[in-house]
Amino acid sequence: MPKYSFRVLLVSACLFVGCDHHPKKRAHLTSVKFRIVAERDDSPLSNRELQVFDGRPEDVRFEFVKTKASAPKHYLTSVTTDAKGFFTLDLSDSSITGFVIQPGLPYDIVRFERSSDIGHTKSADHVRVIRLKKGTRQVFRNDIFDLRRHMVKQIGIDKRETELPFQEILLTARELTKTAQPDLPARSPSAGPAATAKLFLEHLHAGRAADAFQMYAINEKMSKRLVDEERSDLERISVPAKAGTWHLAFIEVHVEGAGAVAVVNEDVKRGQPSFDLDPLYLVRLEGQWWIIPGMTKHDPASVLLSEEEYAVFNSLEQWFKTRKHELKKAKTGA
Numbered sequence: 001m002p003k004y005s006f007r008v009l010l011v012s013a014c015l016f017v018g019c020d021h022h023p024k025k026r027a028h029l030t031s032v033k034f035r036i037v038a039e040r041d042d043s044p045l046s047n048r049e050l051q052v053f054d055g056r057p058e059d060v061r062f063e064f065v066k067t068k069a070s071a072p073k074h075y076l077t078s079v080t081t082d083a084k085g086f087f088t089l090d091l092s093d094s095s096i097t098g099f100v101i102q103p104g105l106p107y108d109i110v111r112f113e114r115s116s117d118i119g120h121t122k123s124a125d126h127v128r129v130i131r132l133k134k135g136t137r138q139v140f141r142n143d144i145f146d147l148r149r150h151m152v153k154q155i156g157i158d159k160r161e162t163e164l165p166f167q168e169i170l171l172t173a174r175e176l177t178k179t180a181q182p183d184l185p186a187r188s189p190s191a192g193p194a195a196t197a198k199l200f201l202e203h204l205h206a207g208r209a210a211d212a213f214q215m216y217a218i219n220e221k222m223s224k225r226l227v228d229e230e231r232s233d234l235e236r237i238s239v240p241a242k243a244g245t246w247h248l249a250f251i252e253v254h255v256e257g258a259g260a261v262a263v264v265n266e267d268v269k270r271g272q273p274s275f276d277l278d279p280l281y282l283v284r285l286e287g288q289w290w291i292i293p294g295m296t297k298h299d300p301a302s303v304l305l306s307e308e309e310y311a312v313f314n315s316l317e318q319w320f321k322t323r324k325h326e327l328k329k330a331k332t333g334a
Helices: 004-019 022-031 191-204 208-213 225-242 307-332
Strands: 032-038 049-054 073-082 086-091 098-102 108-113 124-130 139-146 151-156 161-165 167-171 248-257 259-268 277-285 288-291
Touching: 073 086, 073 259, 108 167, 124 167, 191 208, 191 225, 191 248, 191 259, 191 277, 208 225, 225 307, 248 307, 259 307, 277 307
Parallel strands: 032 167
Antiparallel strands: 032 086, 049 073, 049 098, 098 108, 108 124, 124 139, 139 151, 151 161, 248 259, 259 277, 277 288
8 A cells, every 4th residue: 555545544534533642632631720719709719729539439428527538549639729719630531530629628529520411421521510509409500611612501400501712610619517517627728737737736735635636647447545545645735735834836847758747846845945856747648638646756557557658657757867966956056
């Protein structure tokens, strides 16, 4: 067969079945622009860390006692909104057809799917968002966003359709009802390891031992005796902390994978100035940072980490020892 005939057949095949492997064909999916606002007043969820989950598996459950997905395998990534609530997602993996966005308390999760109509027809080039009447679970419109054409088809409950151009996909986050909200301390919207460690110390210094305890990575397989001991320890140390006779000052944080260590200084002991550095270990579970039980004790085994994750904490321990020596030398000159 002549070479030019082969090229003609190849081009014809691409026109017929599509050549999705070409990078330019998927460019419109690599950085899809979203904006998320609060349902109550349409204000943007500014500078807020959003956890993104694969919404396809049937076993995805979101428990608002811990505000995290039931299994780490569903976690995809984290993104942070800007001051106006904008963020981008890479949707180039067409196998993921449903997404769950978790903005964190006090907001409920937000879902969207990749379909080209209200019949759930799967399409990598479309995003479907269901609009609910404010304050209810009543659907009043379906928005089908065409990512190639940058057009959104709005389908009302009466089946009337309107097509409009769009710049970003709008998501609306509604607040959890009072009965659904867990009795947890408010976390920083962008609750990274540093913000988590600082909030934990803030709770202790204010005498809020119960709130500090809720930030522990408590595993359901931990014995009741151990859990009670951890709670009792926090209650005990929160008393002098609130009185100002004992104080921990946050210095810095070091992150390695799903683990982190915050360097804290006992700058007040028994009411007297002090310099005594301690590690405060943290672990990231399903997208959120938690304090390792035991305060300044190194006890990652309590959250049942894998061998690989345990190795990370051994590395963090070595990092802290080195850093402690450096900071002590800088302080004393010895």
